[in-house]
Amino acid sequence: MTDFQEYLHAKRAVDDRALNRRVLDCLRDELPDRSLEAVEIGAGVGTGITRLLDRGVLPETVSYTAIDYQPENIAAAREHLLERDFTEDRDRLRRGGSTVSLVIGDGLELVDNEQYDLLIAQAVLDLVDLDSALPPLFESISPGGLAYFPITFDGGTIFDPAHLLDERIFDLYHRDMDREGSSRTGRRLFSAIPAAGGEILAAGSSDWVVYPPYSSDERRFLSHILDIIENALADGAVGEELGEWLETRRKQLESEELTYIAHQLDVLCRVSYSVT
Numbered sequence: 001m002t003d004f005q006e007y008l009h010a011k012r013a014v015d016d017r018a019l020n021r022r023v024l025d026c027l028r029d030e031l032p033d034r035s036l037e038a039v040e041i042g043a044g045v046g047t048g049i050t051r052l053l054d055r056g057v058l059p060e061t062v063s064y065t066a067i068d069y070q071p072e073n074i075a076a077a078r079e080h081l082l083e084r085d086f087t088e089d090r091d092r093l094r095r096g097g098s099t100v101s102l103v104i105g106d107g108l109e110l111v112d113n114e115q116y117d118l119l120i121a122q123a124v125l126d127l128v129d130l131d132s133a134l135p136p137l138f139e140s141i142s143p144g145g146l147a148y149f150p151i152t153f154d155g156g157t158i159f160d161p162a163h164l165l166d167e168r169i170f171d172l173y174h175r176d177m178d179r180e181g182s183s184r185t186g187r188r189l190f191s192a193i194p195a196a197g198g199e200i201l202a203a204g205s206s207d208w209v210v211y212p213p214y215s216s217d218e219r220r221f222l223s224h225i226l227d228i229i230e231n232a233l234a235d236g237a238v239g240e241e242l243g244e245w246l247e248t249r250r251k252q253l254e255s256e257e258l259t260y261i262a263h264q265l266d267v268l269c270r271v272s273y274s275v276t
């Protein structure tokens, strides 16, 4: 397992707690009670699939296409599904009435010309250019279909206890996200979704809140978050003080003193008509 996959597995427990229940309930209520075609962009190691099935959000019969452009993630997703009682069925995985097709590739291109009942992108839209990503995604949803965008970062990184360098480090960390995506994608969805032809049905916060004492997943997760910040700031913009900040944070993690909060939003919308 790569570091990134270990991070995604550890993140699952933090996401489980963070996901906005009201938005999830609305998704469950709005989905038609019939067999469904669903697609997930940036499916990672596949934990989103089993979460939605095991929580009874998706109906018993769903045909689910999970796309990620990292082949190692797709291989890890296959492993995860096989561990969760899926079995190989030709080119798909099956459990009861649910089938999953695992696809390596760029989800923004692969969904083209499809007509899904439900499109999911969890912790993904903040990594891409929102204005150019939403139109092709919405065009792949059948009229009246749904799009669910949980765990969308929205510009808030908090560590406690406070450190003098926090403001500078978080500012540069967020600016690094802004190079390809946007650190404020969560709030931007409220204008971008209607502009692309969607109607927002439910929205709410899904902040990660991790505080001591940590479970083993939470400890691993926090360690990865510090690594992610270190990598994002590897261009040296912070200077030598970054090393001191990281050392302090890693010691606080070790001694179970560190609290971490990331502000995120879950948004569910309906795509009522096709946009040209």
Ligand SMILES: C[S@@+](CC[C@H](N)C(=O)[O-])C[C@H]1O[C@@H](n2cnc3c(N)ncnc32)[C@H](O)[C@@H]1O
Residues within 6 Å of the ligand: 008, 011, 041, 042, 043, 044, 045, 047, 048, 067, 068, 069, 070, 073, 105, 106, 107, 108, 121, 122, 123, 124, 127, 128, 151
């Ligand atoms: C932060 S991870 C989230 C993974 C998973 N959704 C989760 O929440 O655990 C983002 C994932 O999206 C994938 N990704 C980002 N943009 C993509 C695209 N255009 N097409 C396919 N996968 C993409 C990355 O490879 C990565 O696995």
